[in-house]
Amino acid sequence: MPLVRVATPLTFSGSQAPLGQQCIDLASTIETFAPPLAQFENLYKDIHQHPELSCSEARTSSIIADRLQDLGFDVRQSIGGHGVVGVLQNGPGKVVMLRAELDALPIQEQTGLSFSSTKRMADMWGRDQPVMHACGHDMHMACLIAAAKLLHDARSAWAGTLEVLFQPNEEHTGGAQSMIDDGLYEKIPKPDVVMAQHLMQIPSGTLSIKSGPVLVSADTVKLRVFSSEGHAANPQVSVEISVVVSKIVLRLQDLVKEVSKDGYASIHVEELHIGAPGLDWVEYADVVLDVKAYDPSLRSRLLDGINGIVEDESTASGAAKKPCITSSVRAPLTNNDGHLAGRVGQVFADFFGADKVLQELPSHPCEDFSILARAVQSPYVFWFLGRVHPEDLERARRDGNVLDKIPIEHSAFNAPLIHPTLETGMKALSVAALSFLTEDNTC
Numbered sequence: 001m002p003l004v005r006v007a008t009p010l011t012f013s014g015s016q017a018p019l020g021q022q023c024i025d026l027a028s029t030i031e032t033f034a035p036p037l038a039q040f041e042n043l044y045k046d047i048h049q050h051p052e053l054s055c056s057e058a059r060t061s062s063i064i065a066d067r068l069q070d071l072g073f074d075v076r077q078s079i080g081g082h083g084v085v086g087v088l089q090n091g092p093g094k095v096v097m098l099r100a101e102l103d104a105l106p107i108q109e110q111t112g113l114s115f116s117s118t119k120r121m122a123d124m125w126g127r128d129q130p131v132m133h134a135c136g137h138d139m140h141m142a143c144l145i146a147a148a149k150l151l152h153d154a155r156s157a158w159a160g161t162l163e164v165l166f167q168p169n170e171e172h173t174g175g176a177q178s179m180i181d182d183g184l185y186e187k188i189p190k191p192d193v194v195m196a197q198h199l200m201q202i203p204s205g206t207l208s209i210k211s212g213p214v215l216v217s218a219d220t221v222k223l224r225v226f227s228s229e230g231h232a233a234n235p236q237v238s239v240e241i242s243v244v245v246s247k248i249v250l251r252l253q254d255l256v257k258e259v260s261k262d263g264y265a266s267i268h269v270e271e272l273h274i275g276a277p278g279l280d281w282v283e284y285a286d287v288v289l290d291v292k293a294y295d296p297s298l299r300s301r302l303l304d305g306i307n308g309i310v311e312d313e314s315t316a317s318g319a320a321k322k323p324c325i326t327s328s329v330r331a332p333l334t335n336n337d338g339h340l341a342g343r344v345g346q347v348f349a350d351f352f353g354a355d356k357v358l359q360e361l362p363s364h365p366c367e368d369f370s371i372l373a374r375a376v377q378s379p380y381v382f383w384f385l386g387r388v389h390p391e392d393l394e395r396a397r398r399d400g401n402v403l404d405k406i407p408i409e410h411s412a413f414n415a416p417l418i419h420p421t422l423e424t425g426m427k428a429l430s431v432a433a434l435s436f437l438t439e440d441n442t443c
């Protein structure tokens with residue numbers, strides 16, 4: 001591996017001073033201290049076989065806390081639910097936070113793996129559900145624990161503070177805020193930089209990193225639309241509420257088509273409730289919408305458009321009451337700091353080789369990761385970790401059936417290729433962290 005040289009003075013927002021000229025032997029540090037992967041592969045398989053739903057990650061967080069304690073990290077548990085943070089203070093220097101997620105999904109696994117999950121558990125509404133790590137959070141945890149081991153063993157080569165954070169309840173995008181609300185930054189030092197990675201359907205052994213928006217913003221909009229005066233016995237004098245709601249849903253799709261001309265925009269009807277058994281009069285209908293965009297101006301056009309359409313149709317139907325419309329941020333835009341993404345991308349290119357570092361994005365998922373950085377105005381970067389066998393992907397691309405043959409995140413068939421995904425993820429986290437924790441090293 002070549003010596004990694006960062007010779008250009010670099011700054012990134014949130015930094016108080018230029019980073020200055022550095023000469024960092026990151027590559028030999030990583031190769032010297034990279035641990036054997038067998039124990040982390042076993043950890044991955046164990047967590048995969050014993051997944052836990054959002055807000056119920058007790059076993060997983062306990063295993064993670066034990067591992068960090070064994071490594072000598074100062075461990076804080078039960079933050080914002082089952083959140084865990086390990087802190088390794090190693091003299092003066094930057095504070096670097098690396099983050100992974102603890103939770104799994106209510107999905108019946110169909111991968112056929114020997115260590116498949118057969119687990120079932122009650123979700124937060126008390127419903128019995130199958131459980132599967134279909135989003136790859138098990139691999140994220142194994143990579144981060146392996147990176148914690150590498151960085152701990154390499155502590156003679158760096159100075160500063162390393163924070164490894166394991167967030168609960170990412171799938172409902174509530175866990176990051178819960179950790180903040182539970183006083184996260186009263187328990188650990190404020191990070192100078194926050195970083196995380198997520199699996200993606202690109203070749204195992206590659207990474208993808210871009211500046212700017214990389215994950216969509218998601219808003220939840222709740223509508224309550226009221227019926228007009230009248231009742232089921234006199235339909236001729238009233239407007240059927242199902243017709244009003246149908247018109248609204250159709251016009252929302254027209255709105256999406258219009259806004260999409262200028263960039264990605266999506267409105268998904270997540271829930272629709274009208275009436276109840278035994279009731280012949282329906283007073284109102286409830287609709288829950290999921291609204292996604294990368295561009296804040298398109299997001300505003302979608303939210304404004306929803307308000308206009310719902311009020312129009314409600315008025316036109318002669319509704320007895322004005323509609324109730326409330327919106328809340330489910331996940332803010334994940335908008336990578338440009339300087340930081342460029343810098344970490346260069347570190348990856350130098351370490352892994354430029355041909356291993358892509359600039360592709362997944363199909364419009366969202367995340368609450370950035371809340372951990374926004375809460376303390378720290379810069380952040382989020383990159384993607386390849387998980388697919390390169391030959392499988394090549395064949396699917398050649399045959400034009402990538403969507404059929406390569407499972408996406410949240411698929412019951414989603415199983416990352418363990419090698420070299422685990423090694424690449426461990427080294428990506430480690431080399432990115434070291435690039436900040438070795439800033440005072442000189443040539």
Ligand SMILES: [Zn+2]
Nearest residue numbers: 135171409410
């Ligand atoms: Zn997910």
Ligand SMILES: [Zn+2]
Nearest residue numbers: 135136137198
């Ligand atoms: Zn995920």
